[in-house]
Amino acid sequence: MPRLHEGHNNTKRWHRREKRRPSEPGETMKEILRDLIRTGLESCFADGTLVSAQVPDIVIEKPAHEGHGDFATNIAMSMARSEKKAPKAIADILVRHLSSQDGIFDVQVEFVSANPTGPLHIGHGRGAATGDAVASVLSAAGFDVYREYYINDAGNQMFTLGNSIYLRYLELFGRPIEFPENCYQGDYIKDIARDAIARYGDRYIGSKEEEAVPFFSKFGGDIILKGIEDDLKDFGITFDNWYSEQTLFDTGKVGNALDMMKEKGLVYESEGALWFKTTRFGDDKDRVVVRSNGATTYFASDIAYHYEKFGRGFDWVVDVWGADHHGYIPRLKGVVEGLDRDPEDLKIILVQLVSLMRDGVPVAMSTRSGEFVTLKEVADEVGRDAARFFFLMRRSDSQLDFDLELAKRQSTDNPVYYVQYAHARICSIFENAREKGIELPADTTGISLEKLATNEEMAIIKMLNTFPEIVAGSALNFEPHRITYFLQELAGQFHSFYNRNRVIGEDYEMSVARLFLLKCTAQTLKNALTILGISAPERM
């Protein structure tokens, strides 16, 4: 509470504070709203619709009634005297000025972004589950969230893809080929080659390589991308936008971005190549953006892409990467600084490797040899809910052992079912209550909650109250695993309560009070599960 009055000249203080770890999660939404109201008022003063030209203390609180939204402010009341206007009139003016603004924080979360050169494997699955949950928890914390997938459909990995398919294509016609090691080895390449034959026959058999390879790049890339999209959809993940790297070139955005960096003196020529001065931003060495052979590097696209992202007006841009890309952070932060943005506006979440196990024994995996385990296989085997839960069970920057047998097991070892079971159990109690003619009244305000007094009940109530803070903390730290832990704890509190107390009994008021408590519990369980993209079954 004291923090509410600590100081009012702290615009955006909270997200500039420390790396990616702003504090006071419970206050953050309030601070955002306070900033929003303050700027709204200032614009009212600026255009003369309000006259007092003094921003009073802005107090944000939780409304007494649920139906009144999540937050409330008495600002219109407190300004009524100095403005000589009815509070309602002041509120209307303020609201108009608020809506003319940008609204709440816009956050873009870019995740998965796997190259369309092969199906998603289990590692991508963790990135997908993490990115989606981060997006959802940000959304639950009140941010406007935009999910995006960046398609790396330019550059020489697409050439390699086309070449791989082309060679398999020739092979299927009995042509002698040598299949290089750096080509994609998986069987899916052969499948795509067969698809090409089914559709185009031997049309490309006599073609020159320079014509055939680009064709197969496009043909294969489209099929693979469609497969990725389907796998993600089956996994419960959809994007607001799929952004093609190639379009950055087609629309000249790469060139524009480089020109802009050149004007700022951040890009220079040396040894026939074009370099970005990333050392100015703490990188070990400067990085090449255009090679001496004229080809741009991946970094060049990324400069353009991030330039473009921030240009779209996002307040924060969140990138979810495999941890093996961590060396890339300083140079991209440098790019953001080069755009005259606070590098802290770019958040990078690193997702560590997944080791696939079966009953404690590692399952061999290697992308190169093609014997990787796909996300689809894992999700098909253990189920979508279990897969998601397991991906989100650890902090994303620590390595994860994913045991297929454990994830499948429907027993006490398996935390997914433990949590879902709590929800199903509560639903079952409600069904039972209905049969006995006990129902929660539509208006719950009359329920005598003082009946709830046992240790188990108090523990649950306390936990339910912390949920908003858990969500805020999880969102601001980009740590969805906090939700996972919360779920296990809340489910545990419920199971503990269940085993010691009867919900439906002689005492009608007690029954109703407990039903109400359980209704809140079930709702919270469901909300938390939904954030993680996991279902809340009513029956198990």
Place this chain on the structure above:
RNA sequence: GCGCCUGUAGCUCAGUUGGAUAGAGCAACGGACUUCUAAUCCGUAGGUCAGAGGUUCGAAUCCUCUCAGGCGUACCA
């Protein structure tokens, strides 16, 4: 070599941003179903928070060094 991440119970991991006696699950052991789902619960046991210094009234948490593991150090993506 340099940089980043990790090191907490036998195993897998949390630890609310520096607060009181370090927690959970699994594994082990002992209990609880005539009652709303036993996919559950209760209890017992298990710790030099890798190690050594330092800052602080207070450190698993911050700083320095050492050790161990992982990753990165391209005119690849």
